[in-house]
Amino acid sequence: MNRSNRHGTGSGCLGTMEVKSKFGAEFRRFSLERSKPGKFEEFYGLLQHVHKIPNVDVLVGYADIHGDLLPINNDDNYHKAVSTANPLLRIFIQKKEEADYSAFGTDTLTKKKNVLTNVLRPDNHRKKPHIVISMPQDFRPVSSIIDVDILPETHRRVRLYKYGTEKPLGFYIRDGSSVRVTPHGLEKVPGIFISRLVPGGLAQSTGLLAVNDEVLEVNGIEVSGKSLDQVTDMMIANSRNLIITVRPANQRNNVIRNSRTSGSSGQSTDNSLLGYPQQIEASFEPEDEDSDEDDIIIEDNGVPQQIPKAVPNTESLESLTQIELSFESGQNGFIPSNEVSLAPVASGTNTEFETCAPDQKLLEEDGTIITL
């Protein structure tokens, strides 16, 4: 606190940075030393001090260079905010009880021009209901697309991170058949497909998986030749760190690399069959190592602890209790899952899906789900 105050007095120096902080209708201006911003807690105290709101719980946000309103709630994002502020750091403070969480996020400030007014007059948007996403306390991945550089464009390798037990993985798989290019021409082969996403589940919330995506691998192991039950067991056994490689039913959102302009899947299917496994082994190995090593042991003194390992694990129990961050589906620009791909690729497969697409609703209701 003292240090911050001292910096505040020395504004105008070369190493300092102007801060413009806004709470309600009030502005405060002060400065920070760019090289020594201090800790978030000190900064938080400073803000409460300058706004004269010592006992009010507030949320702190800042506008980054892209105009996004991003939260400041720990040292990391505080330092990020300070280091990227140019020339001035704009801070927005909201009371926690009347906070508008939706104001945060990518494109928030540029897309919605009125976001600042929202922040200004919180009662503005009480009219339209919105989904309350929990305030991100810390950043951690929920899902990711990995190995984009080594996979064929038509494939997508998705990693789902399961923390704690709050949110179900939430998807179903089924048997089906797909068309492959083989030396004998096109051939129908059995395959495993995503049949359903549980609303609100992790799989749906990532937006990276959709109904009718064909599952090609689970944690690097090809599923071809395996039964539905085997694949189910593999996925469940890997559920803490599930990496599935799919061929999305909708090929329109593929990551397109420079060399290729269109996702011609006939070719890339071929690719997937040849020379593929070697890449897999290398690609996710390091993460896999710590996936489920963390068995808990309770010694006779009754205090639970993680089982130590030969390779010490940096992950602690705390990580299990962290609140999940999730995105609304669709936000990432994926087309809703029921939509049918019209791409000419893998035509056999797609036509089948076309015929069954109208039954999609029925599928979900019929749901003879056998829980394992």
Next chain:
Amino acid sequence: MRRFLRPGHDPARERLKRDLFQFNKTVEHGFPHQPSALGYSLSLRILAIGTRSGAIKLYGAPGVEFMGLHRENNAVVQIHFLPGQCQLVTLLDDNSLHLWSLKVKGGVSELQEDESFTLRGPPGAAPSATQITVVLPHSSQELLYLGTESGNVFAVQLPAFCTLEDRTISSDAVLQRLPEEARHRRVFEMVEALQEHPRDPNQILIGYSRGLIVIWDLQGSRVLCHFLSSQQLENICWQRDGHLIVSCHSDGSYCQWPVSRDTQQPEPLRSCVPYGPFPCKAITKIFWLTTKQGLPFTIFQGGMPRASYGDRHCISVVHNGEQTAFDFTSRVIDFTVLVEAGPGAAFDDPYALVVLAEEELVVIDLKTAGWPPVQPPYLASLHCSAITCSHHISNIPLKLWERIIAAGSQQNTHFSTMDWPIDGGTSLAPAPPQRDLLLTGHEDGTVRFWDASGVCLRLLYKLSTVRVFLTDTDPSESLNAQGEDEWPPLRKVGSFDPYSDDPRLGIQKIFLCKYSGYLTVAGTAGQVLVLELNDEEAEHAVEQVEADLLQDQEGYRWKGHERLCARPGPVCFEPGFQPFVLVQCQPPAVVTSLALHSEWRLVAFGTSHGFGLFDHQQRRQVFVKCTLHPSDQLALEGPLSRVKSLKKSLRQSFRRIRRSRVSSRKRRPAGPPGEVPEGSTRAERAGLQNMELAPVQRKIEARSAEDSFTGFVRTLYFADTYLKDSSRHCPSLWAGTNGGTVYAFALRVPPAERRMDEPVRAEQAKEIQLMHRAPVVGILVLDGHSVPLPEPLEVAHDLSKSPDMQGSHQLLVVSEEQFKVFTLPKVSARLKLKLTALEGSRVRRVSAARFGSCRAEDYGEHHLAVLTNLGDIQVVSLPLLKPQVRYSCIRREDVSGIASCVFTKYGQGFYLISPSEFERFSLSTKWLVEPRCLVNSAETKNYSRPCNRSSPEKASGQARNSGSQSDGEERRSGPVMEHALLNDERAVVIGVLSEWLWGTASATGEDAPKLLSLYLLLQRNEQDARPGCTMNTHY
């Protein structure tokens, strides 16, 4: 990275692996499932049994066994040995004939199919014209006479199966040669019987179903005699001298007809209805056998009074004023009588009656007064009460072995002392290297002790736990049921008795200490009995203790069965294993795990609610531990709560099966895709669409702590190891649950001299929660040399090196999904092998075994034998957890087979291929128990290697199975019987259910019973993974 390299490319290791491991299915023990035909060769003294699934099994002297499987999966209807030859002919229900022969290869005989043949009539003839009803192998050894439904008798030449048109005896030809008064067309119809004249090979007897019997002269093509009966003919028998014919009929009568060349006398000498005068059922087969003493034996099947005994399966023996109707508990398939073999012998002098019933083989000694049964050395009816569990103990000390045999021999006093009469062939198999016991627990509360050392699984002793409890029926009642002057003179024979008085008596877990003779068995209603071997009969009270596994948990209600009521006061126990302590778990849920430590005198038991430790020396409970998760309602309420959703779950299962059938059809690899005909692709597409409408889905969800039955105790293990600190080892008890928790308790067992004075104490030392939460199926402690700790008392008996207590011990925890090695005493993870995550299979059974090398006499390694839910058997190395070999053993759909598998300590194993048969397999190159036998026929002409018999040592040297799996194709006992698993009794039970479910025949109506039985199998698999219900529920 390292983990993804394929294990074992080290050439030295590969070579060693070949010396250590090899997979063979060696022999099938027990009684063939669904037998359908019986054959016997008087000259070879070998018995043949055919089954509904197309298998034939040959049995001679103990150890002489052969097996063959027809390529067609059709029922064997008849088996006929060719007289005086090592050949037999089988008739299948698709009307095809197959010629099999026993050929000597490498010093041992092998059963091979040589030829097959289907009788073809003239073009355009009705199929019934060539539908074979009777087969007569002619004594010329070259001809086969085939009676058909049309009434024609065809002659076929062997071994090539050439039809001899000119020798056909058509019914028209017979008709023309009959005298005028006997010529009605109605006398023909199908041929029911064909018999060769006992003395004159040129005469055969033809019996037609409408009652006409003719003696046909083969050379002159004429009718020598004819007999006309007023009743439908069932069968005929020719007296040994040829002077008398006995026919049996559908009205329950039999007639004697004198044969003389001169008079074609159409009237019977004598006709009688043995169980008249009220209407009787047909006598379907009759034997008329002469004796030296003069009075003949009449042995016939059926003929019981229709109204009161029509449902019995009886064979009557009448001789010298005595008559007994042997009453079988299952349908009689066929029977034969063993008589003096020589064709020149003047009299039959029958000595044994061999009856093949649907569920057992019964042999009756006809020489001894009272006609006692003979105890079969093989073909044991394993399922005389449904098998609910099994336990194998290797290398039994001679002392215990003898005591068990002694106890068993006192139970077998009702058996005849006659040597086993079926004694053809010579067994060349070396004597078993050690004595092995297989214990089977049964639904009726019995434990059967089987000699599993060799090829013949022989019953040694039967233990019944029923006496300890009060049950509805008093066992003494049934003995006096038979009155003095009963008519018909029924006598129950056989041991097959599938009806259990009380399913709670079922045995679920068995543990025998081979050194001390302590046995503990646990059952369906939470009962745990500790028994001790006593050579004398004794009367004593069984001490009862209740173990309250719920302890202070509140508000739970058990809706399952009541606990068993123990018989108060002293009970008399026969010599053998006698119970002295009864622990009853409360709630009385099925006991799911059991361990006995005979040195510490401790018994540990677990149910779906928790586990307990009992000190059977002081007879007091040491502790109980509740493992229940508070949210686990299912475990608390017991099995009944599952019933309410039965209908729904049945429907779901039906759908699921239907779909999986569709999809499996889809998955069958078709030929080259271009050649698929249009129609089939359309059908496929239709099937596919059908599937898309209602797909089989599987939910992908991480296992959570809230899953039900997490408290279900899967495994218990005693170990003397470093649990608390690395300086002192102490006794410990380990328990693993369905929810992936391992509890470790440190025990303090007082030294022997103060054993009775001080209590055994236990305190919880550790609790390990596996994060993947898969059920723990095995716990093992490895000593400093990474060798599994020896069994209790093993070291004391100098049978094992004492474990290495210097180096650090390691704990191996096997869950359904992973193998993990932890250090001790500080539990830290050292190694793991993920099975499910990598290949999607789950561990069903795991057991440590010692694999000996076939090259170096004393070299051996300890490894884990693992059976997965896919039916694969793998060997995983200790302590590095490297997969060594993998063989596919059981079909993955055969969940009851997978659930029944037990491993031995030396790399063999057993699993049920039907309710009544164990398949024995071996993973070891060294321990291989399989039949090796030689059958010689003195009369065989084309067999010219008599020297083989003299060199059995050489024969055993070049073992037929000593090679690796590569010779699997030519092995006769390989995939045989695998497809014979659908079993009908289950289907029948379920037929009722399916009607209720479906009302009328739906699209899958015809398949419904089959599907349901499949469903039950599936259910059983699920339940196997869960607690509460074990195999017995479905029997």
